Amino acid sequence: MSAAVRALAFALCAIVLSPAGAAEFRSVGAAAAVLYDAPSHSARKLFIAPRGMPVEVLTTVGGWVKVRDAQGDAVWIERAHLSATRTVVARTGGAAVRALPQEGADLVLQAERGVLLELVEPPARGWARVRHQDGNVGYVRAAEVWGL
Numbered sequence: 001m002s003a004a005v006r007a008l009a010f011a012l013c014a015i016v017l018s019p020a021g022a023a024e025f026r027s028v029g030a031a032a033a034v035l036y037d038a039p040s041h042s043a044r045k046l047f048i049a050p051r052g053m054p055v056e057v058l059t060t061v062g063g064w065v066k067v068r069d070a071q072g073d074a075v076w077i078e079r080a081h082l083s084a085t086r087t088v089v090a091r092t093g094g095a096a097v098r099a100l101p102q103e104g105a106d107l108v109l110q111a112e113r114g115v116l117l118e119l120v121e122p123p124a125r126g127w128a129r130v131r132h133q134d135g136n137v138g139y140v141r142a143a144e145v146w147g148l
Contacts, residue, residue, distance in 0.1 A: 024057040025147050026067075029083025035075040039064030046075055052116050054087045054147030070146045086119035088130065088140075088147035095144040097136065101127035108138035123148055 028049045036043040039061050049055075055067035055077070063079050070089050090111040097117070098105040101124070109132055111117060121129035123142040130145070131137045142148050 023148075025054055025086060026057055026065075026082040027055065027085050027087040027147075028053045028077070028081060029085065030081040033077055033081035035067075035069075035077055037075065039066070039076045043076065046073075049077065052085075052087045052118075054089055054116075055082070056147075086122075086147070088117050088119055088128065088145035090115045090117065090140075090144060091146050092144055095140055097130060097132065097138040097140045099138055101125065101129075101139040105139070108136050111140070117145065119147070 028051055031051050033049045035046045035049050037046055038044070049069075053069070055069055058066040058068055058074060060066075060079065064076050065079050065082060066074060066076050067082075068074050070091075090113055093113045095111040095113075095115075097108045097111060099108055100106075111132065115132075117130035117132055117140065119128060120131050120137060126142050127139040128142050128145065128148060129137065130140050
């Protein structure tokens with residue numbers, strides 16, 4: 001293998017494995033935002049996203065962002081309707097939010113599937129610190145929520 005090919009292969013691996021290649025998440029910041037099938041107001045309106053709904057950013061085109069929702073649908077939203085505030089949604093019924101980031105710690109609450117939680121601290125060692133809308137704060141297993 002030539003030196004140029006090795007260098008190219010190394011550069012590609014660095015891009016793929018770098019944190020910059022990690023998923024980027026945002027949440028809907030507007031009171032409600034229309035999601036479209038293309039980046040245009042004249043495109044077909046698919047549904048209304050509620051405030052706080054987490055989305056994964058796929059690409060940006062001008063003032064539009066293509067995002068993926070928790071169900072896996074790829075749709076378009078106006079960039080102005082997104083917030084840097086991070087939220088996650090419970091994937092499973094009874095996602096345990098605990099006082100400490102460990103199994104067996106006191107249960108703060110159980111979040112049913114679809115319950116929205118604000119991300120307080122990013123995940124560390126498989127646990128994310130979250131806040132429920134009622135103010136309760138605790139740790140949830142990263143595998144039990146979507147939006148990380």
